[in-house]
Amino acid sequence: MEKKKLGRPQGGGLVAKTTRYRKIKLPGHPLAQKDGQVYAHRAVLFDKIGPGVHSCHWCGLHIAWGASKRNSILADHVDNDKWNNSPENIVPACYRCNLHRHELKSAPVLKETCIHGHELNGSNLYVRPDNGSRQCRACKQAAFNRLYKKRKNEGEIK
Ligand SMILES: [Zn+2]
Ligand SMILES: [Zn+2]
Secondary structure (H helix, E strand, O other): OOOOOOOOOOOOOOOHHHOOOOEEEOOOOOOOOOOOEEEHHHHHHHHHHOOOEEEOOOOOOEEEOOOOHHHEOEEEEOOOOOOOOOHHHEEEEOHHHHHHHHHHHHHHHHOOEOOOOOEOOHHHEEEOOOOOOEEEHHHHHHHHHHHHHHHHHOOOOO
């Protein structure tokens, strides 16, 4: 995958130059931790949207910097690449949407077999194009066959 260009020149300058790093030293920044460090993606987002109350990019919930957990602003990477800190890749997200997106991304990938033990690879693997979930063709076929049999027994299919 080709990386997007980082560090696009912009008004602030300070943050744009440092977007390739996970954490940057910005003592006095509103989001700085005790050691004066700020997560780069959070600094980029702050630079982009400013202080105050914002809406979650995904669900529209009102969220604010430094609010309690569920109403706090999290900086979400739209393309899930945590190293891509260009401003257009970072959006404000609420706790629930951020968590949900990470679960969606990682859970199906870890599965190597379906719940019936068929291997999820090669010709038996079906990836849904709309949401990327991995499904077992053997089980899909079996489910289809069961339905077909049932309908046949009930006389719906001759
Ligand atoms: Zn949300
Ligand atoms: Zn299966």
